[in-house]
Amino acid sequence: xxxxxxxxxxxxxxxxxxxxxxxxxxxxxxxxxxxxxxxxxxxxxxxxxxxxxxxxxxxxxxxxxxxxxxxxxxxxxxxxxxxxxxxxxxxxxxxxxxxxxxxxxxxxxxxxxxxxxxxxxxxxxxxxxxxxxxxxxxxx
Amino acid sequence: xxxxxxxxxxxxxxxxxxxxxxxxxxxxxxxxxxxxxxxxxxxxxxxxxxxxxxxxxxxxxxxxxxxxxxxxxxxxxxxxxxxxxxxxxxxxxxxxxxxxxxxxxxxxxxxxxxxxxxxxxxxxxxxxxxxxxxxxxxxxxxxxxxxxxxxxxxxxxxxxxxxxxxxxxxxxxxxxxxxxxxxxxxxxxxxxxxxxxxxxxxxxxxxxxxxxxxxxxxxxxxxxxxxxxxxxxxxxxxxxxxxxxxxxxxxxxxxxxxxxxxxxxxxxxxxxxxxxxxxxxxxxxxxxxxxxxxxxxxxxxxxxxxxxxxxxxxxxxxxxxxxxxxxxxxxxxxxxxxxxxxxxxxxxxxxxxxxxxxxxxxxxxxxxxxxxxxxxxxxxxxxxxxxxxxxxxxxxxxxxxxxxxx
Numbered sequence: 001x002x003x004x005x006x007x008x009x010x011x012x013x014x015x016x017x018x019x020x021x022x023x024x025x026x027x028x029x030x031x032x033x034x035x036x037x038x039x040x041x042x043x044x045x046x047x048x049x050x051x052x053x054x055x056x057x058x059x060x061x062x063x064x065x066x067x068x069x070x071x072x073x074x075x076x077x078x079x080x081x082x083x084x085x086x087x088x089x090x091x092x093x094x095x096x097x098x099x100x101x102x103x104x105x106x107x108x109x110x111x112x113x114x115x116x117x118x119x120x121x122x123x124x125x126x127x128x129x130x131x132x133x134x135x136x137x138x139x140x
Numbered sequence: 141x142x143x144x145x146x147x148x149x150x151x152x153x154x155x156x157x158x159x160x161x162x163x164x165x166x167x168x169x170x171x172x173x174x175x176x177x178x179x180x181x182x183x184x185x186x187x188x189x190x191x192x193x194x195x196x197x198x199x200x201x202x203x204x205x206x207x208x209x210x211x212x213x214x215x216x217x218x219x220x221x222x223x224x225x226x227x228x229x230x231x232x233x234x235x236x237x238x239x240x241x242x243x244x245x246x247x248x249x250x251x252x253x254x255x256x257x258x259x260x261x262x263x264x265x266x267x268x269x270x271x272x273x274x275x276x277x278x279x280x281x282x283x284x285x286x287x288x289x290x291x292x293x294x295x296x297x298x299x300x301x302x303x304x305x306x307x308x309x310x311x312x313x314x315x316x317x318x319x320x321x322x323x324x325x326x327x328x329x330x331x332x333x334x335x336x337x338x339x340x341x342x343x344x345x346x347x348x349x350x351x352x353x354x355x356x357x358x359x360x361x362x363x364x365x366x367x368x369x370x371x372x373x374x375x376x377x378x379x380x381x382x383x384x385x386x387x388x389x390x391x392x393x394x395x396x397x398x399x400x401x402x403x404x405x406x407x408x409x410x411x412x413x414x415x416x417x418x419x420x421x422x423x424x425x426x427x428x429x430x431x432x433x434x435x436x437x438x439x440x441x442x443x444x445x446x447x448x449x450x451x452x453x454x455x456x457x458x459x460x461x462x463x464x465x466x467x468x469x470x471x472x473x474x475x476x477x478x479x480x481x482x483x484x485x486x487x488x489x490x491x492x493x494x495x496x497x498x499x500x501x502x503x504x505x506x507x508x509x510x511x512x513x514x515x516x517x518x519x520x521x522x523x524x525x526x527x528x529x530x531x532x533x534x535x536x537x538x539x540x541x542x543x544x545x546x
Contacts, residue, residue: 004334004337004338005337005338008338022320022323022324024320024321024324024362024366025320025323025324025327027324028323028324028327028328028331028362029323029327031327031331032327032330032331032334035331035334035335035338035340036334036338074408074410097323099319099323120319120322120323120326121322121323121325121326121327122323122326122327122330123326123330124329124330124333127330
């Protein structure tokens, strides 16, 4: 049984970066994330996401704990942004949020070794389980 | 060749002497002969047996030869039997009358053996060949009819299939449109549960209860808004794909804009510049069909750019003009053009140059069917050169010509 409070206690000191181009989805999901994480940075495309990722490192001297990203976005999509992030930090924990109707990215996700995937529309259990797993044993 | 043993000839003559002579001449050649000494019996025999040829005397007591001939020619069963008149005199009027009531030839009495035989043989051969031709013609007609029926069925199946393709595309579009609002709704619900479970509001205090109430009200309003988006999407698509056959008044510019918008819901057109040179045109016609045509042609142009990722300037130009109530719509692109061998085939069903996942090959077929059959118009395609900033590109132009200008 997943417990909200357990997940909260794991996440409350962690920082998250969330990349999503749809304002409604970004608004709703970031509200959830804000309830769990210490801080949540929300940006709307992959390029801004990568910039925010580097900026966090500059300011904090360690990489941000968890990156959550949509795939289909203008400028730089979630996959390409993840590639760039992994080049800087191969151990970066990345959660991909993807809709079933998106083109098949499974091959690319496998190559990038992305373990955390949340399907849209979001199910409570999926979100909690993924957050719980992704926030376990984070070493800065 | 005539098989004389199987050829049945009917002789009708009231003069026994004449009968005897004719019988002798013809039987010696091997023909099967049946005779009638009076016209009543002759008519009865002709109508109730099968004959290949009839030799008919003109002047007889009772019904005369012309009347018998007319009767036989009016009966479908006997109308094809060649009738040769036997006349006493070589009188022009009699001969003409014989031909007029359907006789094929005449022989004057007394008989000249060789002439009689030659004429009989000639008309038997002619009748036989006519019969063959008729049969051939019937077979041919049946074959043509069968083929036409086959093609019609195939057409029907194709149309059904293309309808299914459109439906599939419509469902895919709706699914795409629904994705974000559904995600927002699900996230809003997960968000509410999270707040409750993490006890973000202190419900024991009045302030906390009020804050929770405000929060919930806000969330419910948001969710209502997302649901409205879902519902609008369905209405939009239903409006566009409803098989409405009534002709409507509409602004062409408006349909072009709507079509581009609908297309952009499904694919990212941002790398392509769309130029519109459209006169203000009010039309009366099948609005939704025209929109489907435009979506297909624009999608086709978009697909043509697929292998042109290195090309900097990508353009699709839509031009429209109303010339004497005929609407001319041009859709041009600079995506490289179509191979000249391929060009004549592009409106054929299942013809596609695209990868299987990209095209069914029914898009342009549907377009031409809609334009030709539903709109009674024409569509032409040609390769053109397309100039942007003094640079010339190869491209394709579709030219639609439809009635309906107001």
